[in-house]
Amino acid sequence: MIHHATSDISKAYHFNALSSTYGAPQAARLPEELLPFTVRLVRNEDDLNKAVEIRHAAYARHLPMFAETLKTAETDDAEQGVVVLLAESKLDGSPLGTMRIQTNQYQPLCLEQSIELPQWLRSRSLAEATRLGVTNEKGGRLVTTVLFKAFYLYCHQIGSEWMVITARAPVDRTYDRLLFSDVFPGAGYIPIHHVGNLPHRVMSSNVDTAEERWAAAQHPLFNFAFRTHHPDIQLDMPQQRRPASLNLSTLPTHKATLPM
Numbered sequence: 413m414i415h416h417a418t419s420d421i422s423k424a425y426h427f428n429a430l431s432s433t434y435g436a437p438q439a440a441r442l443p444e445e446l447l448p449f450t451v452r453l454v455r456n457e458d459d460l461n462k463a464v465e466i467r468h469a470a471y472a473r474h475l476p477m478f479a480e481t482l483k484t485a486e487t488d489d490a491e492q493g494v495v496v497l498l499a500e501s502k503l504d505g506s507p508l509g510t511m512r513i514q515t516n517q518y519q520p521l522c523l524e525q526s527i528e529l530p531q532w533l534r535s536r537s538l539a540e541a542t543r544l545g546v547t548n549e550k551g552g553r554l555v556t557t558v559l560f561k562a563f564y565l566y567c568h569q570i571g572s573e574w575m576v577i578t579a580r581a582p583v584d585r586t587y588d589r590l591l592f593s594d595v596f597p598g599a600g601y602i603p604i605h606h607v608g609n610l611p612h613r614v615m616s617s618n619v620d621t622a623e624e625r626w627a628a629a630q631h632p633l634f635n636f637a638f639r640t641h642h643p644d645i646q647l648d649m650p651q652q653r654r655p656a657s658l659n660l661s662t663l664p665t666h667k668a669t670l671p672m
Contacts, residue, residue, distance in 0.1 A: 451645045488542075591626060
């Protein structure tokens with residue numbers, strides 16, 4: 413049975429969940445579930461190469477022309493205020509999924525190259541998820557779900573107020589199910605520069621109210637997202653800082669554009 417959380421309970425849970433995610437004793441207060449893979453932040457070139465490998469393979473299945481631009485790391489992967497998530501198999505260390513997260517702490521979001529956000533959103537602390545890619549093998553849906561839980565937890569860790577994404581059809585239905593809402597209701601699909609000018613919906617989700625909204629909607633993944641501790645989500649990098657070992661000067665990088 414799902415109980416509607418009050419504001420105080422919600423705040424207490426957020427503290428416990430975030431603390432437990434990073435190894436604090438509060439983890440014992442939530443049921444624990446182990447996953448067949450880990451999700452962590454990219455720390456070095458080897459990690460980034462794995463993320464690029466799965467990113468390219470995922471886009472190649474649906475957008476082969478655009479995928480040709482994603483065979484190497486992008487300059488955005490190394491920008492200040494950017495982290496890259498990597499899901500890895502516990503069995504053999506193979507990459508299973510990836511997501512890049514950019515905040516607007518240091519510069520405008522990538523999507524702001526294409527559109528001007530409304531003032532109510534532009535004046536807030538934002539985090540945009542881009543370059544989502546997951547394995548085409550069995551379990552890909554679970555990897556996607558865990559990556560978005562990691563995105564949510566990371567936003568709490570660094571204090572981002574809103575999660576923002578762009579989504580093409582039919583992928584946008586996934587974000588509808590995650591209770592993201594259109595930033596521009598009725599506008600439909602808008603060409604977005606950093607995804608090859610392909611038409612996407614621009615969608616957002618408030619971080620602080622996410623738990624309350626999912627409870628009210630009796631979301632089938634509510635317990636998974638908010639009432640289960642997943643120690644395999646390892647977001648242990650200091651906020652918005654990239655280790656010196658992640659030196660992209662040794663890698664070919666580029667800005668992604670749509671091939672002619």
